[in-house]
Amino acid sequence: MLSWLAVWCSGLLHINAAYKGPRWQFYLFKPLTIALMMLIVVTGGEANTYAYLVLAGLLFSLFGDVFLMLPKDRFIPGLLSFLVAHIFYSVAFWLQFDGTMVWWLPSLLGAASVIIFLLLLPNLGPLLVPVGVYIAVIAQMAWGAGEFWMNTHSQMAAYAFGGALLFMVSDTVLAFERFKGPFRASVVLVMSTYFCAQGLITLSAISG
Template identity: 60%
Template structure:
């Protein structure tokens, strides 16, 4: 319980610093929150392939976080870090399937991904290809988590899928804020859903 409270407090300090400062608090607590989740997993033990994959995904998420928060624009590098994280998460989720896949789920998820891409398209410019690839990957990751849940009917699968959906919400709001125009509450929404997504994915590995 205390570890989870520490993680929550770290995330709140980052969100608060994004609006009120100081800068050092903003830079410290964004990656530290994910590092604390990694420490939680390490303490719990990385005994299965699923746990090891989630741990590796968190590590690449830290890389993405660092690039995205740098003063100079490192959006593509940050995108690449999270792209790799989603590849690893996907492998973890697909490894847990135990029955035939459900085909209505990818149709629904990829339909939503196409809508988001079309919404962003007029403002993407040279970033059209990287953003399209990223949307495809995170949608595929959510599909993998959804299949994990639907084929196993397990609490672990449900928690993983909830985390994947929160990740999609976070990245969608981030993209709208960046490409369609910034709005005040964006950072709070993006980071709250992001930390919740990572916490749920970690939860699926230690339940």
């Protein structure tokens, strides 16, 4: 319980610092929030393949956070780090699936992804291919989590699916903020959904 309180406080301090400062607080508490979740997986979960894959996903998410926070924004390294994180999460989710595919889910996720990509397309420029690949990877990650949940209806799978969907929401808002233009509520929307997404995926690793 105290571990999750520390995660909540750390995430809140980062969001507050994004609007009000100080800058050191902004830079410290974003990666610290993810590092605390990693600690929860290490100390609270079973030593199994799923937990190790989630831990790897959290680690590459931490790398991505650092790249995107640097004074000279490293968007491509950050994008690649999160791409690897989503691949680890995807493998974790798909390894749990053993049943009949539900094909309406990828159709729905695919349609939503295409719409998002087309809305961003006029502003992507040279990042068209990397962003397109990223959207496809995160959509199939959510698909894997969804198939896992619909096949088992377990609490573990529900956490995973909820986290994957929130990750899509967070990244969609971030993409519109970056490529369409910033708006005041973007930070709280992106970071609250992001931290909740990672928290739910972390919970899935310790509830199996």
